[in-house]
Amino acid sequence: MKTALSLLFFLAFNFAAINSFAANNEALVDSSKKETIKLSISGMTCGGCSSNIHRALSKKAGIISDDLAYPGNVFTIVYDPEKIDEEGICKTITKLGFGCEEYVAVEEK
Numbered sequence: 001m002k003t004a005l006s007l008l009f010f011l012a013f014n015f016a017a018i019n020s021f022a023a024n025n026e027a028l029v030d031s032s033k034k035e036t037i038k039l040s041i042s043g044m045t046c047g048g049c050s051s052n053i054h055r056a057l058s059k060k061a062g063i064i065s066d067d068l069a070y071p072g073n074v075f076t077i078v079y080d081p082e083k084i085d086e087e088g089i090c091k092t093i094t095k096l097g098f099g100c101e102e103y104v105a106v107e108e109k
């Protein structure tokens, strides 16, 4: 009985190890998944505002890069769609007191 139990533990441990290796590997492959969104951010009044937003975004899982800088109001965020979405990105920004919406280019006539 004791041997059967330790064998079970041994198997479970190895299974977990193999599983976490697979997950790590998957993460490497997934890092190629990128999406880009243009956001219109309002309410920034100085460079501190843009760096606050940049700092908050960089702490979020799934944010790959942003080009936030003051002055300006349309910024490009590159993110991993499996970890964060447009709503999650904007929520991070509005929580800081800024306005955020997807930037839609006005079509030329």
Ligand SMILES: [Cu+2]
Pocket (backbone or CB within 6 Å): 044, 045, 046, 047, 048, 049, 050
């Ligand atoms: Cu500011």
